[in-house]
Amino acid sequence: MKFKILAFLYFLLLGVPALADERPNILWLTVEDISPLIGAYGYDDISTPNIDALAKEGVLYSNAYVTAPVCAVMRSALLTGIFSSSQGTQHMRNEAILSPEIKTYPKLMIEAGYYATNPGKTDYQGLAAKEIWNSSPANYQSRPDKSKPFMHVINHRGTHESQASDDPGRYDIAKLSSFPPYYPDTEKARRVWASHLQQISEMDGWVGEQLAELEASGEAENTIVFFYSDHGSGLPRGKRWAYDSGLKIPLIVRMPDKWKHLMPNAAGSQTDELISTIDLTATVLNLAGVPTPEYMQGRAFLGENLPPERSYIHAHRDRMDERYELIRAVKDKRFKYIRNYEYWKPHLQFNQYAELNKWSGIMEEIRRVYAEPNPPAVIEWFFETKPVEELYDTQNDPHELVNLASDPNYAAKLAELRAEAVRWRKSSRDLGVIPEQILLDRRGQEGEYSYGLHNQASIERAWEVLDNLHKLSAEELIAMMADDDAVIRY
Numbered sequence: 001m002k003f004k005i006l007a008f009l010y011f012l013l014l015g016v017p018a019l020a021d022e023r024p025n026i027l028w029l030t031v032e033d034i035s036p037l038i039g040a041y042g043y044d045d046i047s048t049p050n051i052d053a054l055a056k057e058g059v060l061y062s063n064a065y066v067t068a069p070v071c072a073v074m075r076s077a078l079l080t081g082i083f084s085s086s087q088g089t090q091h092m093r094n095e096a097i098l099s100p101e102i103k104t105y106p107k108l109m110i111e112a113g114y115y116a117t118n119p120g121k122t123d124y125q126g127l128a129a130k131e132i133w134n135s136s137p138a139n140y141q142s143r144p145d146k147s148k149p150f151m152h153v154i155n156h157r158g159t160h161e162s163q164a165s166d167d168p169g170r171y172d173i174a175k176l177s178s179f180p181p182y183y184p185d186t187e188k189a190r191r192v193w194a195s196h197l198q199q200i201s202e203m204d205g206w207v208g209e210q211l212a213e214l215e216a217s218g219e220a221e222n223t224i225v226f227f228y229s230d231h232g233s234g235l236p237r238g239k240r241w242a243y244d245s246g247l248k249i250p251l252i253v254r255m256p257d258k259w260k261h262l263m264p265n266a267a268g269s270q271t272d273e274l275i276s277t278i279d280l281t282a283t284v285l286n287l288a289g290v291p292t293p294e295y296m297q298g299r300a301f302l303g304e305n306l307p308p309e310r311s312y313i314h315a316h317r318d319r320m321d322e323r324y325e326l327i328r329a330v331k332d333k334r335f336k337y338i339r340n341y342e343y344w345k346p347h348l349q350f351n352q353y354a355e356l357n358k359w360s361g362i363m364e365e366i367r368r369v370y371a372e373p374n375p376p377a378v379i380e381w382f383f384e385t386k387p388v389e390e391l392y393d394t395q396n397d398p399h400e401l402v403n404l405a406s407d408p409n410y411a412a413k414l415a416e417l418r419a420e421a422v423r424w425r426k427s428s429r430d431l432g433v434i435p436e437q438i439l440l441d442r443r444g445q446e447g448e449y450s451y452g453l454h455n456q457a458s459i460e461r462a463w464e465v466l467d468n469l470h471k472l473s474a475e476e477l478i479a480m481m482a483d484d485d486a487v488i489r490y
């Protein structure tokens with residue numbers, strides 16, 4: 001006991017945080033609007049030396065996915081550990097209420113003794129803002145009590161779609177092995193893609209700066225570093241879409257030596273474990289020794305007493321700005337299933353935010369090529385109506401161009417993933433079937449999550465009707481117009 005007291009006084013006199021070593025610090029380096037277009041992920045035509053070095057020191061997750069392919073919607077799920085579709089935040093820019101029984105992860109971390117800071121990106125669909133963080137000073141280095149461990153989130157905006165251009169920077173547009181086959185292969189489109197790679201390379205420099213700052217602070221040996229993106233590429237068929245180009249993200253975690261026992265994988269390794277961003281919340285709490293509330297829907301993938309690995313990830317796409325949509329997706333390590341509930345709409349709907357701003361001009365180029373005689377089939381696809389179901393072998397078809405849903409050789413896989421989509425929507429109490437205004441009218445003072453918790457039967461009845469909508473006759477549809485439930489009538 002005397003030795004412990006003397007050791008504590010010694011560290012105190014040196015100004016070194018003695019108690020902070022009892023639990024790890026956590027640093028999130030978050031970036032916007034990028035897919036895993038990084039050297040460590042096998043892309044040879046891009047320069048990302050800092051992130052590549054981070055991957056060599058940590059673990060690279062090759063199967064990491066977001067819950068929704070747009071920033072604030074995904075981030076609202078991250079904040080609470082609850083799918084956006086379960087708490088009414090599935091529509092981009094909405095008016096959801098945080099139910100009183102829900103605590104955000106920053107609140108839980110602060111209650112557990114962490115100094116939790118986020119100086120920039122606090123866009124959570126209105127659920128909460130800066131008041132949920134230790135706001136001043138909003139930096140781990142200037143926290144008042146150095147004995148406290150910290151949770152610090154810092155965001156880089158330079159890769160956001162609003163920063164896009166057609167300046168290729170250092171990249172030769174003729175040598176782009178990563179150029180997607182679903183864009184028109186024109187000089188304009190290649191310049192936009194090269195510009196996207198240039199922004200990622202510039203972001204890599206930012207990552208290097210943040211890691212150097214952490215090292216200089218003396219905190220690196222006690223800090224677990226996460227690097228990830230808020231969703232896939234900000235270019236068309238990425239952001240706002242339920243394909244891997246919109247859902248799949250880079251995720252790298254570096255664990256210092258003293259906390260290696262909290263990571264099941266060796267440093268410098270890759271793992272194909274399925275990870276959803278809904279899991280990040282539970283993981284951070286587990287690393288901090290904070291019990292995960294029962295209402296959280298993710299699973300911890302780092303720390304002690306880990307649950308079994310997940311077999312599937314789930315994602316959703318709903319209203320994006322002024323354009324309504326209702327899409328659900330489920331994926332295992334190889335196959336992706338997409339259910340289009342508004343199948344009468346084209347793959348590409350005009351979106352004012354993405355198209356009128358014309359940051360890069362890529363949408364103008366797609367529309368220009370489509371207007372030409374005999375446009376390529378991959379360009380015509382954007383303007384065709386969607387099928388009810390889509391199934392892709394993402395191992396052999398990573399760009400998801402060949403829909404296998406009608407192929408009898410894949411009937412068993414289609415049935416498996418279709419059933420999993422139904423199971424998930426029931427267990428998560430997916431509110432997406434309820435029209436937005438009706439949900440606002442019904443939620444009361446307790447919020448959308450509480451409404452879903454207490455109205456599961458009526459919600460599932462509406463989903464079952466929607467499941468079979470494409471099979472119903474005109475007479476059956478007309479009869480539903482007299483239903484007592486406004487959701488069914490809608």
